[in-house]
Amino acid sequence: MSYIPHTEADRRAMLKRVGVASIDELFDEIPAAVRLKRPLAIDLGLTQMEVEAELNRLSAANAAATATCFAGGGAYDRYIPAAERSLLQRGEFLTAYTPYQAETSQGTLQFTFEFQSLMCELTGMEVANASMYDGSTAAAEAAAMARAATGRHAVAVSAGLNPEYRQVIDTYAEGLEFPVRDSVDGETAALIVPQVDFLGRLVDVTAAAKQAHDAGALLVVVTDPSLLGVLEAPGHLGADIVVGDGQTLGLPMSYGGPSFGFFASKMDLVRRMPGRIVGIAHDHDGRRGFVLTLQAREQHIRRAKATSNICTNQAYCALAATIYLTLLGPQGLREVGELSYQKAHYAAEQLSRVPGVRLAHPDAPFFCEFAMRAPKPMVAPLLERGYLVGPDLGRWFPDLKDAFLVAVTEKRTKAEIDGLVAAVREVLA
Amino acid sequence: MSEPLIFDRSVPGRRAVTFPASDVPAAPLPQGTRQSPPRLPEVSELDAVRHFTRISESIYAIDKGFYPLGSCTMKYNPKLNDVAANLPGFAGLHPFSPEGGAQGALAMLWRLERILCEVAGMARFTLEPAAGAHGELTGMLITRAYHRHRGDDAKRRKVLIPDSAHGTNPATAAGLGYEVVEVASDARGGVDVAALRAACDDSVAALMLTNPNTLGLFDEHIDEIAAIVHGAGGLLYYDGANANAIVGRVRPGDMGFDIVHFNLHKTFSTPHGMGGPGAGPVGVVESLVPFLPVPLIERDRDRYHWRWDLEHSIGRVRAGYGNFGVLVRAFTYILANGRDGLEDISGHAVLNANYLLARLGELFDVPFDRRCMHEFVVSAKTLKARTGVRALDVGKAILDRGMHAPTVYFPLVVEEAMMVEPTETETLEVLDAYAEAMAAIVAQAERDPESLHAAPTTTPVGRMDEATAARKPVVRWTGEAAN
Numbered sequence: 065m066s067y068i069p070h071t072e073a074d075r076r077a078m079l080k081r082v083g084v085a086s087i088d089e090l091f092d093e094i095p096a097a098v099r100l101k102r103p104l105a106i107d108l109g110l111t112q113m114e115v116e117a118e119l120n121r122l123s124a125a126n127a128a129a130t131a132t133c134f135a136g137g138g139a140y141d142r143y144i145p146a147a148e149r150s151l152l153q154r155g156e157f158l159t160a161y162t163p164y165q166a167e168t169s170q171g172t173l174q175f176t177f178e179f180q181s182l183m184c185e186l187t188g189m190e191v192a193n194a195s196m197y198d199g200s201t202a203a204a205e206a207a208a209m210a211r212a213a214t215g216r217h218a219v220a221v222s223a224g225l226n227p228e229y230r231q232v233i234d235t236y237a238e239g240l241e242f243p244v245r246d247s248v249d250g251e252t253a254a255l256i257v258p259q260v261d262f263l264g265r266l267v268d269v270t271a272a273a274k275q276a277h278d279a280g281a282l283l284v285v286v287t288d289p290s291l292l293g294v295l296e297a298p299g300h301l302g303a304d305i306v307v308g309d310g311q312t313l314g315l316p317m318s319y320g321g322p323s324f325g326f327f328a329s330k331m332d333l334v335r336r337m338p339g340r341i342v343g344i345a346h347d348h349d350g351r352r353g354f355v356l357t358l359q360a361r362e363q364h365i366r367r368a369k370a371t372s373n374i375c376t377n378q379a380y381c382a383l384a385a386t387i388y389l390t391l392l393g394p395q396g397l398r399e400v401g402e403l404s405y406q407k408a409h410y411a412a413e414q415l416s417r418v419p420g421v422r423l424a425h426p427d428a429p430f431f432c433e434f435a436m437r438a439p440k441p442m443v444a445p446l447l448e449r450g451y452l453v454g455p456d457l458g459r460w461f462p463d464l465k466d467a468f469l470v471a472v473t474e475k476r477t478k479a480e481i482d483g484l485v486a487a488v489r490e491v492l493a
Numbered sequence: 494m495s496e497p498l499i500f501d502r503s504v505p506g507r508r509a510v511t512f513p514a515s516d517v518p519a520a521p522l523p524q525g526t527r528q529s530p531p532r533l534p535e536v537s538e539l540d541a542v543r544h545f546t547r548i549s550e551s552i553y554a555i556d557k558g559f560y561p562l563g564s565c566t567m568k569y570n571p572k573l574n575d576v577a578a579n580l581p582g583f584a585g586l587h588p589f590s591p592e593g594g595a596q597g598a599l600a601m602l603w604r605l606e607r608i609l610c611e612v613a614g615m616a617r618f619t620l621e622p623a624a625g626a627h628g629e630l631t632g633m634l635i636t637r638a639y640h641r642h643r644g645d646d647a648k649r650r651k652v653l654i655p656d657s658a659h660g661t662n663p664a665t666a667a668g669l670g671y672e673v674v675e676v677a678s679d680a681r682g683g684v685d686v687a688a689l690r691a692a693c694d695d696s697v698a699a700l701m702l703t704n705p706n707t708l709g710l711f712d713e714h715i716d717e718i719a720a721i722v723h724g725a726g727g728l729l730y731y732d733g734a735n736a737n738a739i740v741g742r743v744r745p746g747d748m749g750f751d752i753v754h755f756n757l758h759k760t761f762s763t764p765h766g767m768g769g770p771g772a773g774p775v776g777v778v779e780s781l782v783p784f785l786p787v788p789l790i791e792r793d794r795d796r797y798h799w800r801w802d803l804e805h806s807i808g809r810v811r812a813g814y815g816n817f818g819v820l821v822r823a824f825t826y827i828l829a830n831g832r833d834g835l836e837d838i839s840g841h842a843v844l845n846a847n848y849l850l851a852r853l854g855e856l857f858d859v860p861f862d863r864r865c866m867h868e869f870v871v872s873a874k875t876l877k878a879r880t881g882v883r884a885l886d887v888g889k890a891i892l893d894r895g896m897h898a899p900t901v902y903f904p905l906v907v908e909e910a911m912m913v914e915p916t917e918t919e920t921l922e923v924l925d926a927y928a929e930a931m932a933a934i935v936a937q938a939e940r941d942p943e944s945l946h947a948a949p950t951t952t953p954v955g956r957m958d959e960a961t962a963a964r965k966p967v968v969r970w971t972g973e974a975a976n
Binding site: 065066067068069070074075077078079081082083084087088090091092093094095097098099100103104105106107108109110111112115116118119120121122123124125126127128129130131133135136137138139141143145147150151153154155156157158159160161162163164165166167168169170171172174175177178180181182184185186190191192194195197198199200201226228229231232234235238239240241266292293294295296297300309316317318319320321322324334340341342343344345346347348349351352353355357358359360367368369370372373374375376377378379380381383386387389390391392393394395396397398399400402403405406407409410429431443444447452454455474477478481 | 495496498499500507508509510511512515516517518519520522523524525526527528530531532533534535536538541542544545546547548549550551552553554555556557560562565567568569570571573575576577578579580581582583584585586587588589590591593594595596597598600601608611612623624625626627629630633634637660661663664665666667668669670673710711713715716739740741742743744747748749762764765766767768769770771786807808809810811812813814815816817818819821825827828829830831832833834835836837838840841843844845847848851852863864888889892897898900917918919920921947949952953954955956957958959961962963966967968969970
């Protein structure tokens, strides 16, 4: 099907006005030597009905998506309120672009200001930007910003950080030519630590802050914002920059994207911050409104001197989080954290009772995710029984070859947890 | 009447969403939980629905009207794309799902990659980059890795970029420590070939080029340009920002480019979402495949899987597998259009642009007297000299007429530039209405220029004092009255 509205009469009239005989003639300036002289080797277009049938078929061929989800490692199956899903379908939100014309984009700018404020409230920081691509790239940009702010060379990354984030930081470091180390020294611009590590364990952020600050480095904390109704704000524990992924604030897992990264810091770092920032402004009649501000940091003004090459952000996903946090409020967010915590601890206890299965770190306090050891691979056989767990940890951690992650959110019921435990018993029987 | 901040609607104790009580035995919370709760708004569900509905009403969008923002390709975003991305088997898929439980998603990604390779004339694509600028970063990391592999990186420290380029090009190259060398445009708006030749030596890592360029002009010397850069040992990077003009007509690979990024939110009609999420997949020629980021999608007979062991890979540029939901939308759009539809897209995008250029050319200066591609640049230079009304004023005045402004003051090489990209999904009537609105603005400029300096006057707010906002930034709600 085609989305082109032209009738044959339209085309004739327009070609006449332009002064050419055919559409093909409009491409005459392209040298013949480079032009494509055959049709693209792609199927012919389909009707809407046919496309939908094909997409339904592909969607249905993902058994993992309909399994009861206990998987973690940075993406989580949280509840998305109906009002949020409904509001997000509005075409104004979907089909507008970056608010370059402030007069006709006040809604975009206002929710972004609200989003920035919400991120500051959650993280305990003084300023937040309009969002980044995801948590991993936000962490890499935080490393780059810390280097610029401190004039120091290297960054140190804690071993507990999400290994995918570490890989992305390594890629950026290779390109920007700076060393990534495992510990803090006199050259360290930033120490990057998770608030809850990849294996679900709670990290002593206050101690990390002391370690970083004693060495003259900044502390970058990577956190899951959906837990900040219960966990202390990193800004109150000594963080200088707080980043993370926002998928848990009302976005579907969608095979890992799109979500958004958030990026918050102390105010004295704002002029080195990457990405868009919205601020309050007034028009000539004194009416309050919002604009993109501090643009002297950005690529479209500064070109080669910009703080980052970031152009757009993940505005639509940031809107989802803004609506989500509005609908939940402080009490709702606290309930999400507490329910996840309670149910995860129940699941850990029940799973530990299965012969052969044990917690990988029985003495470490965890929040809503934990590593389990088992005598044989569990991910595939559990999926056959309708339960998604994982990922397997041996891929990144040689000492956890026999372990996998289990994450429990507010969505999981006791019956589902008991069902998982029974399935584990069955696999091991 | 402006909409208050959501925080100012908050009443302690009011709630929208509640959760079921815990059905498991209580476990004591760990030490060090939050001392004081975050000050999130406390509102009813209806409060929230009204707030976000009202703020949506003050946003101009493609779904409301014509949005000819040059270089942004604001075409219709078919609703079918969103339906597809929200299907439970896609939206509910966890990124660490075993490959066996995600074969439908993997098959979709594999097919999308083959299609992008065919459209671009490239050997392989990575679907990881989350946006065009992220694609540029990925492409330049590949460039660096390639030269490093050849032992050439230490001397290849320059990246050549035309003076008409997007700001992301120099920001990307400079961010990676390259020296950015600007190449001048010639009298026909293309790359000045003599200047390029003079700038090309063995210190050049790459040329970053958009073709058609930001003036909406196809560079007729592209084969010569490619030969010069390749002759000096550099790579050619294709910024796909303007690919909507060329799909099915000419391929970057056939023009001599080595690395390509497409903006799926432009060419393949995924919604811009007020500034993201986008997707910026990067394609490369055969010799650069070993440098692509991991993972890559592979097919063995009917089974799809991720490949992690690329010989010289630059590593990972993002967690997960790219903006998957955006990739689903682009795939849906391509299935619907097919090869016949894609060729019609570029054809009608170029037809609409040339038609509107013919009409607006009667009102404004036309800096390059040539056929345009999918977009064009006109200038308000003469209008300004005669009436004092600038491109900015014209852009603001069109907002009062219920349509969107062109991109103004870009590209930088044209004074008082107004860059217009109508896209293929607009009707003749819409284009005519835009031309007539522009004619009315020019007539008003002759008659009463002062009135245009005050535009817009029908929007929720007028022109904002950005200088004060940047000097005294207020970038968050603090609990005190914000205005």
